[in-house]
Amino acid sequence: MLKQAMMIAALGGAMLASPCMAHAKLQSSSPANAAQLIEPPKMLTLNFNEAAQVAVLKLLNGGKEIPIAIDKNAKASHSFSYSLPALAAGIYTVRWTAVAADDGHVTKGSFTFSIKG
């Protein structure tokens, strides 16, 4: 009986651990998703629900990629800010890939914002 109870507890624990419900998700950003800006933003900030590292960050405008320098060796954090070059009017997509600090799970997402001409 005890052995069975332990098995069930172990299985329950395994089910909680994977699939993991706690990997890094984007909680908020600046510019925010769907933001319509009058002034070009000078910074891009990503806020995650848990400590993570940013592995890939792409800023796209009409199929063109605007390079953003990211430090792949930066310490895991809930929040990352990047300086942006001067951005023209248009619609921008941010694509990110993050690696959760606690379990190494990779999550991806994207959002868009626009700058009025």
Ligand SMILES: [Cu+2]
């Ligand atoms: Cu995870």
